Amino acid sequence: MAVTTAADLTNGQIAFVGQARYTAEHRTVCTQLFDKKELGAGEKSLYIPKFGTIIASALTDGVDMTEAQQLTITGTTQTTNEAGCKIIITKKLRNQLKEDAYKAAGKVGGNAIGKKIDQDGLSLFSGLNTVKGAANSTFSIDQLRAAISDCYAQAEPVPLPLQAVLHPYHYDDIINDMATPGTNNIPPDMQKDFLQYYFRGSEKLWNTPIYVTGNITADTADDAYGAVFSKLAFIYLVGWEPEEWVEYDKSLRGWEIGVVADYAMVEEDGTYGRGLLYDASSPTA
Numbered sequence: 001m002a003v004t005t006a007a008d009l010t011n012g013q014i015a016f017v018g019q020a021r022y023t024a025e026h027r028t029v030c031t032q033l034f035d036k037k038e039l040g041a042g043e044k045s046l047y048i049p050k051f052g053t054i055i056a057s058a059l060t061d062g063v064d065m066t067e068a069q070q071l072t073i074t075g076t077t078q079t080t081n082e083a084g085c086k087i088i089i090t091k092k093l094r095n096q097l098k099e100d101a102y103k104a105a106g107k108v109g110g111n112a113i114g115k116k117i118d119q120d121g122l123s124l125f126s127g128l129n130t131v132k133g134a135a136n137s138t139f140s141i142d143q144l145r146a147a148i149s150d151c152y153a154q155a156e157p158v159p160l161p162l163q164a165v166l167h168p169y170h171y172d173d174i175i176n177d178m179a180t181p182g183t184n185n186i187p188p189d190m191q192k193d194f195l196q197y198y199f200r201g202s203e204k205l206w207n208t209p210i211y212v213t214g215n216i217t218a219d220t221a222d223d224a225y226g227a228v229f230s231k232l233a234f235i236y237l238v239g240w241e242p243e244e245w246v247e248y249d250k251s252l253r254g255w256e257i258g259v260v261a262d263y264a265m266v267e268e269d270g271t272y273g274r275g276l277l278y279d280a281s282s283p284t285a
Contacts (some may be wrong), residue, residue, distance in 0.1 A: 028114045029211045030121025032234040033163055035268060039080065046237055048268055049075040053156060076266075080239035084260035085112040091253050106244070109259040113242050118215040121265040122165070124234055125227040128267075131275035135223045139170045139278035141177040141205070147228040147274040148206050158272045159230045162208045166226040167216040170282040174205075176283075216280075224280035229273025237264040 037046060052072035059065065089104045132147050133139070144164065151158040166174075203210050210230065218224040239262030247256045 014230045028118040028121075028215070029165055029213050030118050030234070030265060033123060033165065033211065033231060034234040034265070035231050036236045036238065037047075038238045043081045045077050047075055047077050048235065048266070049073055050269065071082035078235070078237055078264055078266045080237055080262045080264045082239075082260060082262045083108055083113065083116050084258055086256060088249075088252065089255045089257065093254070098178055105257055109244070109257070110242075113259045113261055115215055117242075117261065117263060117265070118213065119217065121234065121236065122213070122216050122225070124265060124267050125225040125229075125275045126277070127270060128227060128229070128233070128273050128275040129223075129270040131277050133277040134220060135277065135279075137175040137278050139276070140167075141174050143161060143276065143278065144174065144205060144228070147276060148208055150274050151171075151230075151272075154271065156271065159232050162211045162228055162230060164208050164226065164228045164272075165216070166204075166212050166276070167212060167218065167224040168212050168214055169218075169283060170224070170226050170276070170278060171210065171212045172283050173278075174210075218280040221278060221279060222281040226276040226278075227273050228276065233267065233269055233272035235264075235266050235268045237266060239263060 033254065039046065050073070052074075054069040057067075087109060089105055130150065132150070133143060139145060148162060148164075151162055216224050216226065242259050242261040244259050248254075249256055
């Protein structure tokens with residue numbers, strides 16, 4: 001079977017590659033917000049160490065420090081796994097489609113691999129050491145504030161900066177709070193910005209940017225997990241970034257085109273954030 005290289009690509013095939021790559025990169029949040037690490041040549045795993053804490057004590061002038069403390073080191077070894085998708089475009093289908101078949105396939109393929117990577121990362125929110133809220137409980141701006149405050153107040157402070165990722169309906173709960181004059185003592189200028197731009201993205205509350213994604217899946221009871229966390233809470237481990245390929249099958253009389261990635265989404269430190277479990281039912285008018 002002949003393999004089409006980048007040098008042999010037609011304009012249409014190049015459109016597939018470009019669209020797939022763009023869509024995979026721009027439709028995800030976790031790849032941008034997690035601590036990204038890459039496996040080097042010849043490496044098949046990554047060891048993630050976790051260092052314990054020690055206690056500093058007051059000293060007396062002229063008295064030797066005699067009590068040494070042991071530094072504990074624990075860790076996990078992480079490996080990557082492949083994921084991908086394939087689409088077949090026959091010559092007949094290509095000729096019948098009004099829209100650029102390759103560009104359309106690139107968008108579908110990029111969406112698929114981007115969603116897979118993102119949802120693997122988002123699924124880690126429920127495993128954080130502390131989860132605020134509960135099933136069927138209502139989210140509000142107060143719950144977000146409490147989660148952020150928890151991160152600052154814990155004994156080992158969460159590394160800054162913080163960031164929040166929310167289900168669209170959780171973000172709608174915040175907007176609903178903003179839309180109620182006098183509620184939560186929200187400054188009028190802030191209310192105006194949130195209401196005017198709504199889903200502009202990356203709005204900030206308490207110096208914490210808020211990212212909204214529909215890739216968060218609600219369960220059968222319409223509850224969903226979001227999170228407030230440090231970048232160092234999770235790792236996006238990359239064997240290789242999403243790669244696009246095009247191969248013509250003569251007997252099939254069409255092109256096999258696909259996207260493949262090798263990666264892992266893993267927790268680095270479960271104390272470096274707060275999970276948010278709240279109701280994510282569709283808002284009512």
